[in-house]
Amino acid sequence: MRKGGGLTDERRAFREKLRMEAAERFRQGDENTVIAHDLRVSVRSVQRWRRAWSQDGPRALASKGPASLPLLSDELFAVLVRELAKGPVAHGWPDQTWTLSRIKTLIGRRFHKSYTVQGVAALFKPHGWSCQVPVRRAIERDMARVM
Numbered sequence: 001m002r003k004g005g006g007l008t009d010e011r012r013a014f015r016e017k018l019r020m021e022a023a024e025r026f027r028q029g030d031e032n033t034v035i036a037h038d039l040r041v042s043v044r045s046v047q048r049w050r051r052a053w054s055q056d057g058p059r060a061l062a063s064k065g066p067a068s069l070p071l072l073s074d075e076l077f078a079v080l081v082r083e084l085a086k087g088p089v090a091h092g093w094p095d096q097t098w099t100l101s102r103i104k105t106l107i108g109r110r111f112h113k114s115y116t117v118q119g120v121a122a123l124f125k126p127h128g129w130s131c132q133v134p135v136r137r138a139i140e141r142d143m144a145r146v147m
Helices: 010-030 032-039 045-055 074-085 101-112 115-125
Strands: none
Touching: 010 032, 010 045, 032 045, 074 101, 101 115
16 A cells, blocks of 8 residues: 555565665675675665665664655545635635646645645545646637736
């Protein structure tokens, strides 16, 4: 299960297993390039792992959990959906168009949480929402009002 913008639990466990395997190889005195080749990771990663291992031992290579947790719980997401249903005009925008930027602002105002625009898109994706962009311009488009 994904807990945020990071790896799945399974992938995180797999990566930790690789780091622990590298730690054993450090103990045996193997070269970084050999370890990187055998574990199919970059030499740079092995160098970083060795530096951490030499300072704090194998525990330095243990997983520290998800990189980030979702900022909005399922309960708060439900509140956000209700706020979105009120429409952008109810929240002070001049038209009825929700954009990721406006939703980001709404989340900041309503929940005092900070998201990036990409983070807002990622927040909605697991709930089955997607960005909708018109395929073509409306015939009745009033360019004076758009600008």
